[in-house]
Amino acid sequence: MSGIEEPVSEEEVLQRLKEALGEALLDARIAGKRRVFVTVDREHYRTAVVALKEMGFDFLSAVTGVDAGDRFEVIAHVGRRVSVAVKALVPKDDARIASIVDVYPAAFFYEREAWEMLGIHFEGHPKLERTFLPESWPPGVYPLRKEYRQGSERG
Amino acid sequence: MSIYLPIGPQHPVHPEAVQLKLKVEGEEVVDADVDVSFVHRGIEKVLETKTYVQGLFLAERICGICNVAHTTCYAINVERLAGVEVPRRALHLRLVVEELARMHSHMLWLSLLAHVIGFDSLFMLAQRDRELVLDLMEEITGGRVITSYNVIGGVRRNVDAALAQKIISTLDGLRKRVLEYKRLLGEDAILRARTEDVGYLSSSKAVELSAVGPVARASGVPYDVRECDPYLIHDEVPFNVVVYNTCDVWGRAMVRIDEVLESIEMIRYALERLPEGDVRAKVPLLIKPPPGESVARVEAPRGELIHYVRSDGSEKPVRYKVRTPTLANLAALVEMLKTGRKDRPVYVADVPVIFASIDPCICCAARVLLIDEKRGSVKEVGMDEVVRGE
Amino acid sequence: MLSRLARWARSRSLWVLLFNTGACNACDLEVLAALNPRFDAERFGVLLKGSPRHADVLLVTGAVTRQVESRLRRIYEQMARPKFVVAVGSCASSGGIYVGSYSVHRGLSEVLPVHAYVPGCPVRPEAVLDALRVLAEKIERGELG
Numbered sequence: 001m002s003g004i005e006e007p008v009s010e011e012e013v014l015q016r017l018k019e020a021l022g023e024a025l026l027d028a029r030i031a032g033k034r035r036v037f038v039t040v041d042r043e044h045y046r047t048a049v050v051a052l053k054e055m056g057f058d059f060l061s062a063v064t065g066v067d068a069g070d071r072f073e074v075i076a077h078v079g080r081r082v083s084v085a086v087k088a089l090v091p092k093d094d095a096r097i098a099s100i101v102d103v104y105p106a107a108f109f110y111e112r113e114a115w116e117m118l119g120i121h122f123e124g125h126p127k128l129e130r131t132f133l134p135e136s137w138p139p140g141v142y143p144l145r146k147e148y149r150q151g152s153e154r155g
Numbered sequence: 156m157s158i159y160l161p162i163g164p165q166h167p168v169h170p171e172a173v174q175l176k177l178k179v180e181g182e183e184v185v186d187a188d189v190d191v192s193f194v195h196r197g198i199e200k201v202l203e204t205k206t207y208v209q210g211l212f213l214a215e216r217i218c219g220i221c222n223v224a225h226t227t228c229y230a231i232n233v234e235r236l237a238g239v240e241v242p243r244r245a246l247h248l249r250l251v252v253e254e255l256a257r258m259h260s261h262m263l264w265l266s267l268l269a270h271v272i273g274f275d276s277l278f279m280l281a282q283r284d285r286e287l288v289l290d291l292m293e294e295i296t297g298g299r300v301i302t303s304y305n306v307i308g309g310v311r312r313n314v315d316a317a318l319a320q321k322i323i324s325t326l327d328g329l330r331k332r333v334l335e336y337k338r339l340l341g342e343d344a345i346l347r348a349r350t351e352d353v354g355y356l357s358s359s360k361a362v363e364l365s366a367v368g369p370v371a372r373a374s375g376v377p378y379d380v381r382e383c384d385p386y387l388i389h390d391e392v393p394f395n396v397v398v399y400n401t402c403d404v405w406g407r408a409m410v411r412i413d414e415v416l417e418s419i420e421m422i423r424y425a426l427e428r429l430p431e432g433d434v435r436a437k438v439p440l441l442i443k444p445p446p447g448e449s450v451a452r453v454e455a456p457r458g459e460l461i462h463y464v465r466s467d468g469s470e471k472p473v474r475y476k477v478r479t480p481t482l483a484n485l486a487a488l489v490e491m492l493k494t495g496r497k498d499r500p501v502y503v504a505d506v507p508v509i510f511a512s513i514d515p516c517i518c519c520a521a522r523v524l525l526i527d528e529k530r531g532s533v534k535e536v537g538m539d540e541v542v543r544g545e
Numbered sequence: 546m547l548s549r550l551a552r553w554a555r556s557r558s559l560w561v562l563l564f565n566t567g568a569c570n571a572c573d574l575e576v577l578a579a580l581n582p583r584f585d586a587e588r589f590g591v592l593l594k595g596s597p598r599h600a601d602v603l604l605v606t607g608a609v610t611r612q613v614e615s616r617l618r619r620i621y622e623q624m625a626r627p628k629f630v631v632a633v634g635s636c637a638s639s640g641g642i643y644v645g646s647y648s649v650h651r652g653l654s655e656v657l658p659v660h661a662y663v664p665g666c667p668v669r670p671e672a673v674l675d676a677l678r679v680l681a682e683k684i685e686r687g688e689l690g
């Protein structure tokens with residue numbers, strides 16, 4: 001069963017992330033069996049993700065972008081057994097964050113989707129371009145932002 | 156799943172019409188890209204405007220083929236958020252329908268692979284046998300394809316002893332047919348020639364690109380959500396995670412056929428030990444989970460399906476995110492299309508087979524763009540035309 | 546007299562092209578099922594073709610996403626007259642469960658003329674056969690094309 005062994009328990013994940021991030025770990029909790037949720041500020045997102053990779057987590061499930069009202073959030077879902085959600089807070093007036101494509105190549109399509117739907121720029125991503133929206137879609141309109149009203153881009 | 160080409164929908168996961176852009180030199184493919192925008196339906200946005208119960212029906216239609224995986228994942232996610240406990244009898248029944256859905260999906264896949272190779276009799280046979288599974292789904296749930304069986308809190312209909320017996324005996328008969336297909340795949344020279352060493356995805360690439368499902372398992376990566384992150388009663392039901400190390404289309408076919416056989420045994424186990432009790436928990440008509448978030452994962456026929464939900468205490472989600480397995484395998488698909496083995500490049504004729512091997516959730520409407528740099532031509536053709544060699 | 550013969554012949558050999566404009570696949574599966582040995586649309590002279598140039602009837606599934614719209618029109622234009630269009634399923638009929646999304650139309654009739662609608666989410670193979678029968682009868686009676 002090699003290649004997918006993540007020998008760390010939920011408690012150990014929290015412990016090691018605390019060691020790697022210290023004060024930058026804004027929130028950390030075990031949300032149930034095999035579920036860990038941590039929150040960091042934007043500057044420490046990559047650090048947290050790299051720390052997980054070094055712990056032996058070689059699998060990225062998804063990257064979720066969220067419009068949480070007063071800010072954006074980028075959540076990297078890492079891990080096969082224990083699913084660790086690393087949430088980074090992104091200010092709305094400066095919507096950018098480091099890309100993790102070099103850490104987990106699978107982020108290639110996931111970051112594109114978050115960019116396209118919410119307008120969050122992933123710095124270092126080699127190819128942030130249209131993936132799901134139609135060719136006729138006007139640039140600068142991000143459908144998953146709360147302010148977007150269905151059909152409004154058609155004028 | 157999203158619903159995109161093999162990627163979905165908003166679901167960038169399951170698109171139906173998908174466009175592959177291949178760079179070719181003569182008959183060899185040297186580079187590839189994919190356009191998956193044709194099936195985007197904006198589902199995640201619509202989910203924010205629906206209640207949790209309405210959302211279940213929408214999530215179901217992200218992909219008609221894997222609708223059971225989606226409702227299972229969605230129900231589990233909302234139940235976790237709202238603190239709903241599902242009766243054990245319902246967990247068994249959910250597993251039965253989930254595995255039946257896996258079987259019908261894999262058999263559909265087998266028939267489409269046969270069609271793509273030009274083996275139309277196998278296509279017809281697999282379709283005919285698949286109808287037996289659809290009949291069982293219809294008897295249990297009322298629907299052949301879209302079942303609407305899962306509800307928040309359990310399942311919609313009960314299964315009595317007579318039906319349970321019928322399911323088991325039908326599957327016993329089906330088992331013999333599936334073993335025949337397995338023998339065919341192992342022995343038929345043409346099937347093997349078209350699938351062995353085709354669509355190469357090394358074990359290390361499968362890990363590097365976070366591939367999921369049969370695609371990963373045929374490349375030696377033993378990742379199956381039912382084993383790694385068990386849900387329903389997967390921590391009790393004995394089953395094997397099917398792994399092959401051939402890293403090719405043939406391996407993916409063998410993984411799926413063996414999984415059909417595993418599913419039959421899992422269904423038998425779940426039905427023989429069906430506990431007494433209700434099939435659904437009482438939940439309020441309008442579900443308002445407390446503020447919070449949840450992540451749920453299931454092993455859909457195509458691989459790991461992950462749902463994320465955020466609640467603010469109201470009856471509608473703040474955010475509902477779906478990442479379907481076909482999207483997860485998109486990077487692996489591009490890798491397979493670009494990289495042959497040292498002694499065996501990727502030919503244009505292999506493309507439909509490779510594309511089919513990731514089990515994209517789109518059937519027939521794929522468009523392929525052939526860019527021949529040497530001749531300076533760009534042609535847009537249908538996947539069917541590539542299959543026929545035009 | 547000749548035109549009656551032509552209509553009769555046409556109604557008994559409707560060749561169909563299936564096009565998915567953003568469907569969840571369930572309707573596509575059931576249309577394909579209508580053509581398999583159990584439901585057997587072939588006994589009515591219905592054949593599934595791969596090219597619009599060989600088809601009389603365009604079976605459209607899905608909610609017609611904005612991205613696929615131009616391809617859909619092109620396929621329709623490539624069909625030779627007389628040609629007929631069938632909206633298969635709730636999505637093609639009215640946008641289905643995706644109504645309100647920024648990405649889909651409110652039904653196929655926003656894009657193409659439609660001659661028959663098949664209700665269902667998904668449709669049943671029997672309903673697809675029935676729609677083709679209704680279409681065939683209308684063609685034979687001279688009410689269409």
